[in-house]
Amino acid sequence: MRKTEKGFSLIELLIVVAIILIIAAIAIPNLLRSRMAANEASAVGSLRTVNTACVSYSTTYGIGFPSTLANLGTSGAASSTSADLIDSVLASGAKSGYTFTYVAGAAAGGVVPTYTLNASPITPGQTGQRYFYTDESGVIRFNVSAVASASDNPLQ
Numbered sequence: 001m002r003k004t005e006k007g008f009s010l011i012e013l014l015i016v017v018a019i020i021l022i023i024a025a026i027a028i029p030n031l032l033r034s035r036m037a038a039n040e041a042s043a044v045g046s047l048r049t050v051n052t053a054c055v056s057y058s059t060t061y062g063i064g065f066p067s068t069l070a071n072l073g074t075s076g077a078a079s080s081t082s083a084d085l086i087d088s089v090l091a092s093g094a095k096s097g098y099t100f101t102y103v104a105g106a107a108a109g110g111v112v113p114t115y116t117l118n119a120s121p122i123t124p125g126q127t128g129q130r131y132f133y134t135d136e137s138g139v140i141r142f143n144v145s146a147v148a149s150a151s152d153n154p155l156q
Contacts, residue, residue, distance in 0.1 A: 097127025
């Protein structure tokens, strides 16, 4: 009498591996799109946070908007050069796959009356698809192919 062997054959294992690879091929692009969407949502949230922080800065210190994004961050006790209104990661200018570029307007009488803020994906097509723009008006605008500006469509 022959003893029956227990276990899987090579063919059965190959079929299981092939099925797992097919499922992975379907799931990975969806995961990457989800990650890009999350990065874009984080960028929009960060723009809103900076807009709010700029208004708080302006009303608190009476010198208009900050001259740099770092002035809204923290490095000790709150002051006009370290207002402690946004987290240090955002104050550094990069967060969640996006680079933030803050430009203060020219000071008039020691008061900075305007600013612009752009959020651009660090690696377009991988960390984000859209470019974002906002200014002292608080309206967030976007562009899908180039750096966003005041003339682009507002975010709905």
